[in-house]
Amino acid sequence: MSTLAASPVxxxxxxxxxxxxxxxxxxxxxxxxxxxxxxxxxxxxxGIVRHLAEATGSSFLGAIAVxxxxxxxxxxxxxxxxxxxxxFMAGVSTPYSVGRELEKGKSxxxxxLRVIKRGLILVLIGIVYNNGLxxxxxxxxxxxxxxGRIGLAYMFAxxxxxxxxxxxxxxxxxxxxxxxxxxxxxxxxAPGFQPGDMTMEGNFASYLDRSxxxxxxxxxxHDPEGLISTIPAISTALLGILAGNLLKNGKMLPKxxxxxxxxxxxxxxxxxxxxxxxxxxNKNLWTSSFVLQVGGWSLLLLSxxxxxxxxxxxxRWAFFFRVIGMNSILIYISxxxxxxxYTNNAFFQWLGxxxxxxxxxxxxxxxxxxxxxxxxxxxxxKKVFLKV
Numbered sequence: 001m002s003t004l005a006a007s008p009v010x011x012x013x014x015x016x017x018x019x020x021x022x023x024x025x026x027x028x029x030x031x032x033x034x035x036x037x038x039x040x041x042x043x044x045x046x047g048i049v050r051h052l053a054e055a056t057g058s059s060f061l062g063a064i065a066v067x068x069x070x071x072x073x074x075x076x077x078x079x080x081x082x083x084x085x086x087x088f089m090a091g092v093s094t095p096y097s098v099g100r101e102l103e104k105g106k107s108x109x110x111x112x113l114r115v116i117k118r119g120l121i122l123v124l125i126g127i128v129y130n131n132g133l134x135x136x137x138x139x140x141x142x143x144x145x146x147x148g149r150i151g152l153a154y155m156f157a158x159x160x161x162x163x164x165x166x167x168x169x170x171x172x173x174x175x176x177x178x179x180x181x182x183x184x185x186x187x188x189x190a191p192g193f194q195p196g197d198m199t200m201e202g203n204f205a206s207y208l209d210r211s212x213x214x215x216x217x218x219x220x221x222h223d224p225e226g227l228i229s230t231i232p233a234i235s236t237a238l239l240g241i242l243a244g245n246l247l248k249n250g251k252m253l254p255k256x257x258x259x260x261x262x263x264x265x266x267x268x269x270x271x272x273x274x275x276x277x278x279x280x281x282n283k284n285l286w287t288s289s290f291v292l293q294v295g296g297w298s299l300l301l302l303s304x305x306x307x308x309x310x311x312x313x314x315x316r317w318a319f320f321f322r323v324i325g326m327n328s329i330l331i332y333i334s335x336x337x338x339x340x341x342y343t344n345n346a347f348f349q350w351l352g353x354x355x356x357x358x359x360x361x362x363x364x365x366x367x368x369x370x371x372x373x374x375x376x377x378x379x380x381x382k383k384v385f386l387k388v
Contacts, residue, residue: 028247030309031092033318034301036325038085041068043324043331043372044340046079047365055358073200074280076293083146083283084236084294085301086328090154091240092302094161095248108162115162119155121388123148129333141215144225147332152230157237167242174238178288181232182279185287198280205229205285222284229286236286239295243302258307265299268292323373323380330386331376338375344368 046068053061067078098111126145160173185204186196193202200206200222209217209226217223243261250257272281272292281289308314324331334340348367352360379385 028092028096028310029315029318029322030302030305031089032325033309033321034305034325035086035089035328036318036321036323037301037305038082038089039324039328039331040321040369041079041082044365044369048362048369051361051365055362070283073284074198074282076281076283076290080283080290081294081297083149084233084286084290085298087150087153087233087236088240088243088295088298089302090150091157091237091242092244092247094158094241095244098158098161099245099248102162111162112159115155115158118388119151119158122151122154125333125388126151129336132336138214139216142218142223143213143215144209144218144223144227146225147329149225149230149233153233153237156234157241160234160238161241167245170238170242174235174242177235177238178232178291182275182288185285186279198282198285200284203285224284229284232286232288232291235291236295236298239291239298243299247306254311255307258303258311261299261303261306265296265303268296268299272296320373323376327376327379327385329388330379331372334372334375340368340372344371347371 046065049061049068050065052058053065069077070079071077098115101111102108123145126147126149127141127143129147130142130145131140160170164170164173185198188204189195189197190202190204190207193199197203200219205226205228206217206222208228209223210221213223213227217226246257246260252260269292272289275289275292279287279289281287281293283290305318309318344364344367348364348371351367352364355363
């Protein structure tokens with residue numbers, strides 16, 4: 001497992017035999033579970049909902065299925081949360097991994113090199129993920145990627161964490177980045193467009209990507225993982241670092257930590273809707289209002305998982321997600337070396353034939369997720385985790 005995504009982390013959990021909420025160090029189980037819940041949706045769970053909606057004709061399920069697609073440009077669906085939530089959780093692990101190394105006496109310079117190495121390795125894996133190992137002209141290579149954005153945003157957020165040690169300084173960086181990005185796009189535009197233009201063709205971030213990024217962009221004139229829109233993603237990782245620092249080093253009781261994250265999450269969601277009136281929520285551009293929107297939901301989900309799992313101690317239900325969360329990078333890239341559709345059909349095509357239309361697609365989408373989970377469970381039992 002990627003160490004930036006699932007480092008062995010220490011948590012505070014209420015002792016079940018102590019009503020005064022004394023705490024003991026333990027792996028932050030809720031972070032693994034939440035990461036697994038996040039990855040669950042892109043390893044095939046969205047297909048279950050979509051096929052179920054089609055088979056039943058349910059308008060309710062149809063509305064949920066719409067939430068499992070990205071909006072064309074402006075707006076927000078649940079599916080938009082998956083990527084930034086993962087980046088947020090990479091930030092949460094920082095005080096436990098990098099912070100613990102600092103406590104052991106490692107120098108900031110040593111950790112800086114390690115952080116840069118991890119970030120650049122993820123950028124490289126992202127390029128390979130997009131383009132394979134085939135030799136191609138630079139003009140045909142797509143350099144932007146999901147893993148590349150995670151690597152760069154993680155790297156710069158950790159550099160800020162290493163050299164701006166106080167929470168106040170990190171909060172200033174968080175706010176300064178999203179405000180600066182808002183001003184950059186509000187008072188600039190592509191040539192021939194009015195300042196503040198937020199269309200795909202006219203926005204300033206996409207124009208800069210077209211001007212400076214080598215290779216090709218995903219949509220020709222725009223790349224949803226472009227270089228410029230990676231800048232505000234640093235704030236998403238920074239927010240995770242701030243949340244992780246609260247969980248690891250905060251002096252308040254665990255329940256109050258969960259409550260504080262929930263309150264800040266609600267405030268962020270309200271601020272996002274207000275900012276949306278001037279600077280639309282847009283995942284493609286990772287707008288500042290989008291940072292607050294996904295930050296709010298990320299804090300609420302972490303608060304919920306932390307309370308249920310690490311405070312109340314209800315863990316058994318989360319094991320399914322933990323198995324996924326501890327090898328999330330592996331399952332993300334696995335489709336490039338495992339033909340999951342072929343494997344699923346090889347084992348379960350008979351089941352779809354027995355069930356018949358229209359629910360055969362539902363059954364096979366469930367087995368599609370199940371067979372991936374079995375693979376991850378096997379890796380989990382063998383203690384094999386992909387690390388970066």
